[in-house]
Amino acid sequence: MDETIIKKRFKKTVRLTVCVGIFLLALGIFLAVFLVYTLNKVAKDQIKAETVEYISRFDKQIAANFKMLDTFSSVITNSGIEGEENFAQVLTDVSERNAFITIAYFNSSKEGTIVTQGKQARLYLPLSSLQDEIQTVVYDALEEKRSISDLFVSEFSGKTVFVYGVPVYKNGEVAGALVASDHIEIFTDILDGNGVLGGNGYLHMIDSDGRFLIRSHCAVVKEKVSSIFDGPYLERCAPEAVRRALQNGEEVSFSFPYQGETYQSLLEPVGTNGWYLFCVNTVQASSHFIYTLVLVIAASFFGVLALSIFLLYYDYRSVQKSNQELIRLAYYDDLTGAYNLFYFCQKIGKRLAKPQSCSIVAFNLFQFKFINEIFGRDQADKLLCDISKTISQHLKEGEFYCRDTADSFYIFLRDTRQDAVCTRLNTLFDEITNSTSLDSDFRVSAYCGVITAGERGKKAYDVDQLMTLVMFALSKAKEKRRSRICFYDASLHETMKLENYLEGRMQYALETREFHMFLQPKINLKTNSLGGAEALVRWVEDNGVVICPDQFIPLFEKNGFCVQLDQYMVECACQKIREWIDKGIEPIGIAVNQSKSTFYESDHIDALCRLVEKYQIPPKLITLEILEGLAMENIKELNRKIEQLQKTGFQISMDDFGSGYSSLNTLAKLKINELKLDKGFLREASLEGNQRSKIIMKQIVQLADCLSISTVVEGVETKKEESFIRSLGCNYGQGYYYSRPVSSKEFDIRYMEDRRGY
Incomplete structure (x- = not known):
């Protein structure tokens, strides 16, 4: 073979190799860019989801504090203890049990009793002598509005606090306002954990002016700046645009460089007082990652392919896991693990689509709100879990139940004969009463309404009608009290029609x-x-x-x-x-x-x-x-x-x-x-x-x-x-x-x- 032919083949091979190499490199770059884009999107979605989750925890903390005040407000409404001599001591006890810094009650004449931890109670204190933030919350409560104040330095405790306020009713009218203060650090445990973005992120809390309210100890920016507008955070953003977005309560997503690294960030409105969560992902931004991937792909296309397959599989597994969590949130009760009402009704609808007789039971406890007040939320939750477990043990194959809210349970039974249903429910009630988890001689008492569906000769109801009618039977069972079980029948139907x-x-x-x-x-x-x-x-x-x-x-x-x-x-x-x-x-x-x-x-x-x-x-x-x-x-x-x-x-x-x-x-x-x-x-x-x-x-x-x-x-x-x-x-x-x-x-x-x- 002469030299000319060899050169031609070599050139052809080189050209083919170069073309294949260019193609592979282009394909690799394309795959790398596509993969990085996907990763960046997943990262942004993860930051968004994580931030929303922490906002949910924040809201639950606020809701819990409001519920504490609402519970004590109902005690004042029903007992009239605000006029008794030991009312200040009662406020002190409530404050100590709930870790409030200050708790106070103001009547409709705007005079109040104020109790601060470690200090003597102040009686008949005029509202006008207090700080504006407190006055605003009290006036809101007297106008039947629950509210939270902005942060301020309390003249009573000397700490930076904010104030909750709820109305107190008497005979259906607002008779006073119950307020309590807490310091902003109560949310530090929520925000300053090691689990943010799987340990690769941290959270600050800021206000709508960009000022820091809570700083995370895990922050990469060590300078003690007072506002995000003073630090390195907005070097790649237009500060005025960010300022307008904060004032308008809008979400802001951006990245910022610091000490040679780039970090992805998100400002998400909390929904309270213009506060924001400032979430930072400490994993480097995509640009540096792209170069690394390109070098890896240039060295070995198969490595990139394997990495791509691995990342796709990892992403698939993450999505699959997230999907399972979404199913759990959509169909199951967080506290007891039972079905929620939505899924319960969905399953009933499927059963009613086939010719099948059944009984629907609506189940409640007598005086559950007092169980919450007397024994506390934890004991009441444990009681609900025990009841859920007991119900599950009494179900036959093909039967199911759910918990809606508070002490509301619904049960699907295959039995339709009243004597059989009564026997089963009375056995269930007796077991619940005798195996109560409350550390007291207090005995839990339950009542229920029952409706049968699908029997011959009886009117066919859809799911919504069944749930409405069984709730009517439940309300009648509560009124009677002599019988724990009330069946929806012709006479009850006539009563409902007449009413x-x-x-x-x-x-x-x-x-x-x-x-x-x-x-x-x-x-x-x-x-x-x-x-x-x-x-x-x-x-x-x-x-x-x-x-x-x-x-x-x-x-x-x-x-x-x-x-x-x-x-x-x-x-x-x-x-x-x-x-x-x-x-x-x-x-x-x-x-x-x-x-x-x-x-x-x-x-x-x-x-x-x-x-x-x-x-x-x-x-x-x-x-x-x-x-x-x-x-x-x-x-x-x-x-x-x-x-x-x-x-x-x-x-x-x-x-x-x-x-x-x-x-x-x-x-x-x-x-x-x-x-x-x-x-x-x-x-x-x-x-x-x-x-x-x-x-x-x-x-x-x-x-x-x-x-x-x-x-x-x-x-x-x-x-x-x-x-x-x-x-x-x-x-x-x-x-x-x-x-x-x-x-x-x-x-x-x-x-x-x-x-x-x-």
Whole structure:
């Protein structure tokens, strides 16, 4: 072979080698750049995800502190301890248990009690004397807003702190503000860990002006600058653009050089007071990494290929792991590990798609919020985990359950027979009660609602309907208390329909005056004459259908509509008295029932005064009847309300005395004008041989007489009963023996016509 041919082949080989080399190098560079781009994107996504996770922890810490304040706020609301002498000590105990630096309570008059760790409590301190940051939070709370202050140096503790504030309610109205301060370092443990970006990152906290609030000890920039605008951080950025983004609450991503290395960074808004998390990735930026990869690829394409395969596999594994974590967060409860409600409903939907019968159980604990308050969050969480474990042990194949929030559990059972379901649930309840994890003699009590689905002859429900109906059954189980299990059946369905109908029509009925006032006379037993009347409400629809009081009164007391209805009945009584006066008829007093919600309305007395002034009638002709149970809750507060009403001229009567809570001590303390003895008391005392009840009833009448309280006996139905109450010395009798409740028109004809010309 001649030299020319050899040279030609050599040149061809060189050209081919160069082309292949260039191709491989270009391919390697392309792969390297693509890989680096992917890595950079993953790194940015990782920084983003990591920062969001830490923001979530930050939010949970704030939420936990707010929950502590909300819990104590509810204690103040329900107990009234803010007016007691040891209130400052209670605040001190709460502060020590929750590690607050300062905790304070301000009433609606903007005077407060302030307790600071290691210092003497300050009482009756005017809000205006405190720092502006504290005043702002207190005013927000008094306007029913929860808020957090900016950082400031506390004049009480001398530390840099911020303040939480929540409103405190009384009778549905804001009565005060509960505030507590904590130093910013409480978030240091959250931000200053070694696990940020797998140990390759760190976090600072800054404000919207770029000032550092919390510094990480792991920072690569050692200079103690006060703001990110003063250090090396923004050498590659336009500071004004970053400043505008911070002021607008926008996310900012950038990189900065420091001592020959480049670091990726992210500014993510926290969502509170304009604060930001400043996350820095200590792994070098991509440019240096690209050169390293290119050199590696130039040395060995197969090495780059192997590295690429490894990195792709690693990325795949990371994505797979992240996907598993997302599934866990999407479908499972963090605390107990049970399904969450979303996944539970999803599984039920799949089961209902096939012809299959089942039972859905909604399960709650009685007084769980008090378990949280008495035993603490940790013990309550442990109890929920134990309950979850117990439920899982009682499930059969194909059954499942979930936890929603707090103590709400839902169970899917394959059994549909009520006796079988009751047996299983009672066994479950007994085991939960007997194996409680609370370190006390306290026994956990549970109740549940049940609905069956998929049985022949029964209406088919979708998932949303099932969950709505089982919650209705659960609410009825809580009301009954005598039975821990309530099944949704035809009767409960009718109850639900009726309640929905009544609630949908009640406002219209009030506006169109479908509620009618009936009157039942009270007879003066001394003179055998008319001594007054009691106003009773009757609901008569436009079509003439009469709705019984026991069908709508309990519902109105539950949904709060009784406040409007009570006010309406008082106005009806005022109208009737005005009508008698205008006709020249000597008026009599009318007694009107007052529910608990109405009696404690903040403007109740003013509203009553406006009514009697509107109709120009003497207030003494209106007797307000309160139930006996109301007197057992807070006698001091009740007496204060009674005295205010009596000063304006109204008469106060205690209704249904003897129906369940009777106490002679309570009777002695209450400053009422009239006492109405329950008909059940009369029935028992009038029985032959029941001498003890007669003696008790006689003593009550005599005691009332000594206290200048007139007595009315309800439910008098026979001559014998009337003779009996006369022998006791009672002042008035009321009942069917004299008259049933009649319309106000019929009452006028029967009782009021002969009282003209007084």
